[in-house]
Amino acid sequence: MVTKPQSKPTSRRKFLAGAALTGAATIALPQISRAQTVTLKMQGSWGAGDIFNDMAKQYVDIVNELGAPRLKLDYLNAGAVVKAFEVQDAVNKGVLDGGHLVAAYWYGKNRAASLFGTGPCYGWDAHQFLSWFYYGDGHKLYAELTQKVLNLDIVGWYLMPLPTQPLGWFKFEPKTPADLKNLKYRTVGLASNVMQAMGLKVTQLPGGEIIPAMEKGVIEAFEYNNPTSDMRFGAADVAKYYMMSSYHQNNECLEIEFNKTKFESLPKEQQAILTHAVAAASSKNLWMAFPQYGKDLQTLIQKDGVHVYRTSESILQAQLAAWDKVVAQYSSENEWFKKISDNQKAWAKDVAYYNILNASDSKLAYNHYYGQEQPLGF
CATH class of the missing domain: 3.40.190.10 (Periplasmic binding protein-like II)
Incomplete structure (x- = not known):
């Protein structure tokens, strides 16, 4: 018969010490964000009824969902703080933390600014403009123009490849x-x-x-x-x-800007949310635009x-x-x-x-299916 060694009784002091260590380890396991809580004020260049306001709010909603509860964007319509053409100046001065606008609204500072929104066609469209901005030299040139040439305290990105604008x-x-x-x-x-x-x-x-x-x-x-x-x-x-x-x-796109000093003061995780939400909003903006534009064009014609x-x-x-x-x-x-x-x-x-x-011939395909009902007459 083998006698098992008897275990020594654990003292109350050792038990409590061990429990404290175990509890500390358990509490440390979840990677809980300890970033500061911040609310950023952003204004658009759009009136309350404009679909561009809806697009701005899609970006805001994405940021607020991903950043909750420690990061929040408070969005305002044009005129709430400054006029539509004054949004960039307000962001630069820190009157606003962020802005939703287009480059054509600040090209008065330098004609080159309009190349980031209302530039020559060169056979490309807004989708390819965005590819240049993010995978070519576009973002670097934008930063140099805004920060070094114009001495603006801003950082910015482009989104929503706008369909060709009517004459x-x-x-x-x-x-x-x-x-x-x-x-x-x-x-x-x-x-x-x-x-x-x-x-x-x-x-x-x-x-x-x-x-x-x-x-x-x-x-x-x-x-x-x-x-x-x-x-x-x-x-x-x-x-x-x-x-x-x-x-x-x-080949115009919408623009999101933030005050550079304010943006760089944020924790990296909050900077990442603001940055990556741009791409998510770009897709959602376009997906919303196509059916709405098509529907409203027919309303203009028929009603x-x-x-x-x-x-x-x-x-x-x-x-x-x-x-x-x-x-x-x-x-x-x-x-x-x-x-x-x-x-x-x-x-x-x-x-x-x-x-x-x-590219496929969209007109040929459209007329194949809808030609007798609603032909493309050009």
Whole structure:
């Protein structure tokens, strides 16, 4: 018979000490965030009803869900703190922590800024612009322009590859470049220089001021961005001819900016949330836009009596010729304009070649299935 050795009784002091160590180890296991709690104030450049406001809120919702409860974005509409064209200045000064806008709204600081939103087509589109921004030299050039050349205390990213913007709203159907001569027209960014080169008289206005300007005769035609935004602010009340397709803003994206000092003061995990939420929101923005734009274009046609036409090739050719003049002028005057534009043109050469060569003929397929019901008449 083998006698088992008797275990020594554990003292109360040793038991409590061991339990304390075990408890400490147990408590230490979960990787709980100890980042500071912070609320950031962000304002958009959009009125309350604009779909761009909905897109900004998609970004805000993603950040707030991922960052809860220690990181929160408090989003405000245009005008809540500053006017639509003043958002970047407010972010730079720290009046706002962040902004949701477009580059065309701050190109007055340097014409090269508009290359990040309303630049030449070069055969590419907004999807390929984003590929240049994130996988080419775009983000580096943007940081150099904003931080080193303009001395702005901001960091920023682009998102939402906007579908090609229509030529806009008119009180008649312009068929040739001559029909546009001396027309008082609203646009923004480098598009204003392009349209001026075509002989139009251009006024730059934020979206909320377009309809009053049309009603007062300050402008006679305008472009803003898309069927949904245009319908919501009442474009069909002041014009009935909607010209689709244009090169004036062929590859624009939305922009998110944060005050650089504020952003860099945040813990790395919160910086990562703000950064990676940009890509998530970009996809959600586009997925929301496609069905809404299509639905609202049909509403404009069938309910509001809008005449929708595709812009003539002669006008499109005239736009390209105007772009050549604008690019040549500013490239000779502005080294950063030339540096960025040349970089974009080199990037687009092979990227656009592949995309154009490989793209299916969507018009052929559409007419195959819907031609008798709703033919594409161009």
